[in-house]
Amino acid sequence: MFSVLICDDSLVARKQVAKCLPQDWEVAIHFAKHGGEAIEALKAGKGQVLLLDLNMPEMDGYQTLEAIGQLGLKTSVIVVSGDVQPEAHERVKKLGALEFIRKPVNAEELLAVLSKHGLIDGPEEAPETEFSPLDPDIRDCYQEITNIAMGRAGDHLARTLNVFVHLPIPNVNLIEVSELHMLLSDIDNHERVSAVCQGFVGPGVQGEALCILSDSSLEDVAKILNITGEVDDQKQLELLMDAASILIGTCLSGIAEQLDISFAQGQPVVLGQHRNITEIIATNKLKWKRTLAIEISYGLEGYQTVCELLLLFTESSMETLNYKLAHLLEDF
Incomplete structure (x- = not known):
């Protein structure tokens, strides 16, 4: 084949x-x-x-x-x-x-x-997807406001850790929740990870933020902070919660400011520590049909540390978000 x-x-x-x-x-x-x-x-x-x-x-x-x-x-x-x-x-x-x-x-x-290039004899038109994708202008707008927000979060993290933070282009997609499960389970099953989830809600908008760090990343963060001696589970949990607080809080506030809305954030919840990502998924199933997923990968120069931040907005939030973005586009 x-x-x-x-x-x-x-x-x-x-x-x-x-x-x-x-x-x-x-x-x-x-x-x-x-x-x-x-x-x-x-x-x-x-x-x-x-x-x-x-x-x-x-x-x-x-x-x-x-x-x-x-x-x-x-x-x-x-x-x-x-x-x-x-x-x-x-x-x-x-x-x-x-x-x-x-x-x-x-x-x-x-x-x-x-x-x-003769790699496929495809039909003249591309196959239809199960639901309409994001309008290209709307997607670009999501990416731009996320770029600005993640830049602020990266700056906060860089100042806190005194390192250079690599900021890739954020990925924005409208996906089925079943695809989200596949997306998360695509993380190498041999890599143990720790994850924090934090809910947020605003006028007509609600969602969840997931912050995922590999165990090896937590070890690097401890080195950056010059933490000596044994880094036990409690210390690693504190590092995870600190990183999640910076990235989630700063990124959400940056998005909210640009869209002229305000988010109330719930208490962060540890989904799992030193666990396989599939185990975390199995015990924390999302109940939405579709979600607007914004993925941001933060990397630290000179280290193997990579932090995955996923902002997941419910399908019902799209009407409010698209309305806000449409007004932004009118101003350009």
């Missing part, structure tokens, strides 16, 4: 790209979180087509393209990235990529690229 490998460090992005593949295409889909995993998958024969992100930890997209050329691996590479710099386009083409698609992926554009 024909196979597609999707390589992206973002949980939401991997699922969003997979969803944009033609539904009637008989294909095996594989995932990789960085270039190193992608290379191993390609060596194992997984990935006749590689959909490759550029900005990733451990081995980025450029390094992955170089390694593919050096190793003589057979795959057709389509770069999928939020980096729209002309130089980025030129660099990936020189390294052997067939095309460059801008995030977030559009199903029609992806189908056109696959058809152009």
Whole structure:
């Protein structure tokens, strides 16, 4: 069977790209979180087509393209990235990529690229999704206000820890809750994580914020804070709650200020500590049909620390949020 490998460090992005593949295409889909995993998958024969992100930890997209050329691996590479710099386009083409698609992926554009290079004999029109995707202008607006909000949260975290915080482009998607479960369970099952959930509510808006940190990340945070001696469960829990408080609180306040609304935040709840992410999902099932998911991945320069922050708005909140964003667009 024909196979597609999707390589992206973002949980939401991997699922969003997979969803944009033609539904009637008989294909095996594989995932990789960085270039190193992608290379191993390609060596194992997984990935006749590689959909490759550029900005990733451990081995980025450029390094992955170089390694593919050096190793003589057979795959057709389509770069999928939020980096729209002309130089980025030129660099990936020189390294052997067939095309460059801008995030977030559009199903029609992806189908056109696959058809152009003879990778699929698809229909003239892209298949319909189960529900209407976000309007591109609205999605861009969500991303922009989140960019500003996450920048403030990153600045707060950087000042607190005295480190440089990497801020990627946030991923915004309207997804089914079943897809959210798949998204979260896509975290490496061998990695133990701790997670905090905090509810929030405003006029016509409600949701949950999830902050997920791997155990190895907590160890790095302890090193950054010069905490000596044994870091027991209680100390790690304090570190987790502090990080979650900074990121969730600052990010929500930044969004609320731009939309001219106010959020009341509930008490943070520890969903699990030192547990497999699938165990956390099993005991904390969300009851919504669909959710607007905004995913932000914070990384600390010089460390393997990555913090996943997910802002999940209920489907009923979309009317209020879209109304607010529509007024913002009118002002531009």
